Amino acid sequence: MSADLVSTLQARFPRLAPRPSGDHPAVNAPLEDVVPLLRCLRDEHGFDLLTDLTAIDWSPGASPRYTVVYHLLSTSRAGAYVRVAAPCAGTEEAPVAPSVTSLWAGADWHERECFDLMGVRFEGHPDLRRILMWDGYPYHPLRKDFPLAGIETELPAEDVAAETGTRVVAAPMAGGPFVASPGEINLTEAEPRAKDESWSDRAPQPGHTPLRLVKE
């Protein structure tokens, strides 16, 4: 059935190419074909549910740098599932893809999330705001060039930042999260935190209130 679906679609959209996939059928489509293709899949092939909408960052300098992926499911045919991938247009800093909110209202928040974390601008989206990070956050955290620990910026609220002297700081990574040193007898030194370079006993945590021990 999967080969059937791809060849049927290819007859209608000649620029489609089959995408290697271990399970369900998948196609690569040019960006201009995405909306008509998804409409065709929804209306003529019964893929009525957009289960996910994500993007892939192929790392800085790659061409294309970003690919958006649409995951479609049919609620009427058991097991019918298809993925559509399309390379984004636009620049590396501001990739662009068409919004599919006109096809599925549920695409709204998926696209906001994709914009928030990857920075893909969805053209035609009714309200493209950040959904997880706060408004005004200057980065897109799931991009390959964004460090997991984060980048130091200001707190979302100026008054609180002024009062507490706290900033959004890079989190201590200790050579990678959850990586303990093997073969260490002293468990305190085996802890990921012991390898931490961002703060330690010698270099105190910035803006940290010293621990007040409670004595009986």
Place this chain on the structure above:
Amino acid sequence: MVTANTELGYNSKVEGGVIVSRADAAINWIRTNSMWPMPMGLACCAIELMAVGGARFDIARFGAEVMRFSPRQADVMIVAGTVTYKMAPQVRRIYDQMASPKWVIAMGACASSGGMYRSYATLQGVDRIVPVDVYVSGCPPRPEALLDALMKLQSQVRREPATRRLLSA
């Protein structure tokens, strides 16, 4: 001849229903035995916090069962869960709205230190934005651990120089 003075201490015949004590002891006695929590439930620790309020663990035994969702009426903020940078200003503002005297319990690994969330989105310990009185370890802590933290906080409050602070405020 020196005899033991049996009239010292409480004697209703002598003092007529009056008990002599220190002001600190009286004030702290009042404060420790009705600490109304501000349940700052932000993640799964809040589930354990609810268990603490339930019949099995029953935080009412310590006078802290009155969970106040209004910061104006709360004495102790229990930060139960992961504090993200997005939420941090709100946590601080709610703390600012609480009337003095006020205390903070950082419940669980996330509130104490960021826990396992070593990431761009998570505040690495709520003590960066509010002064914490008691830290509770655990992910999440057992209800008993939170009760222990409350008892520790109570013993801490009992030693506070309440009168001096009131007069100097």
